[in-house]
Amino acid sequence: MATAQAVIDNGSFGTRIIRFETGRLARQAAGSGAAYLDEETMLLSATTAGKQPKEQFDFFPLTIDVEERMYALGRIPGSFFRREGRPSEDAILTCRLIDRPLRPTFKKGLRNEVQVVITVMALNPVDLYDVLAINAASASTQLSGLPFSGPIGGVRVALINNQWVGFPTHDQLEDAVFDMVVAGRIAGDDVAIMMVEAEATLRTIELIAGGATAPTEEVVAQGLEASKVFIRALCVAQQELAAAAAKPIIDFPIFLDYQDDVFEAVEAACGGDVRQALTIVSKADREARLDDIKVTVIAELSARFEGREKELGAALKSVTKKCVRDRV
Structure with missing residues (x-):
């Protein structure tokens, strides 16, 4: 079993520890890994690939699936057969959040079906699991032997009391003026940002009226720079995990759209x-x-x-x- 961890230093807001682990669960998958947030929230990600390419497709058949489980919160489904329900809106949005930075990192022209399944195994109710899922999906794919130019780091940063805080809790987001999800990968001495999803909070106008810093273009740019430090730490941890446990890159057939x-x-x-x-x-x-x-x-x-x-x-x-x- 191999492990690696990244420390997210939020100054006066404390630290968050993201730990990656592989070799214990889902060992039948091409690549699998668990991601922990402060040892309280745990996601298991498994990446598999089809053996034969889908030559008739003119796109990369990548499927992202996020499976929420009631037992993650210590509950049992209330239906007669005790079955889980259909994917929630959060799970669907998390799938999209993962797909956007993950898809362009695969080798262009790959036509083998690839499926990444992220299962919520344990969840602290105060935390959001979506950005942790980005990192879990990247880690398992990095281990799978697929032609993947990762790893990818994903982080949510929130502007709270004039400070950009990484991996904020639900309670902290209530005091945030602005928050955004940023994903990227290491590119030389810098971090290349691949995806940004930003939003104001429900209390933005109220907080600004009370004297909080408004999320101007300059302030948001500072947030993007702050996120790069967190993304680098997450990518370095995934690289350490891959160095210890990644499979050799497999030579898959490539079907380019044009020469x-x-x-x-x-x-x-x-x-x-x-x-x-x-x-x-x-x-x-x-x-x-x-x-x-x-x-x-x-x-x-x-x-x-x-x-x-x-x-x-x-x-x-x-x-x-x-x-x-x-x-x-």
Whole structure:
């Protein structure tokens, strides 16, 4: 059994300890690990992958499943058959929260079905488990031998009394002006932020009226920088766990949507037109113009890339995405 831990130092608000463990539970899975928050909240994550690729899919078939269990709170279902109910709204939203940073870290072109199942084994009612689930899913995937460019660290930070607090409790969030979930991974000497989900709290207006710091753009930017320290600590802990117990990376077949020669040809043929189309304010007119560009490009290049028409459409989508990002 291997373990590693990250310490989240919140200054006057105390510390939170996130501990990762593998080798004791769900050993039949490709990768499995438990994540603990202060030894009171425990999540078990298991990652598995299909043996054969789904060549007919034009997307990566990744499934995230969060399973809440009544026994996590020491309760028994009240139905006659004592069965668990359907996923709650929190569980569904947590699945989405995990999917967003996890999906782009898999190797592009992977078509094997991958399933990550996170089970809430124990839960302290004062804590939220969603950001802990991001870390648990990343840890089990890091151990699985899949082509995964992680690990990913996820943290919720809340602005309380002019301080950004990591992994706040429900009670602490009641005194927060603003909170956000931030996920990212280590990139050299910095942390690359991959996902942000932010929101004001129910008492934001009341607290600001009472003299609390308003969540301006500058203040939120400081929160993002504060979250990087926590994310780095979480990623380092997962790296230590992977160094001790990760499986060798398996060579999976890759099915790219297009080859580089197609992308270069499409970008050369319509890059300027796409950039001009993106300046059109009206959405209907902009999309109509982009549709015209697609028809023109396919007509011009189909003879050159005979039998690879699907690659032309996919490459045009990537060119459009690249142009949008260049404009941000």
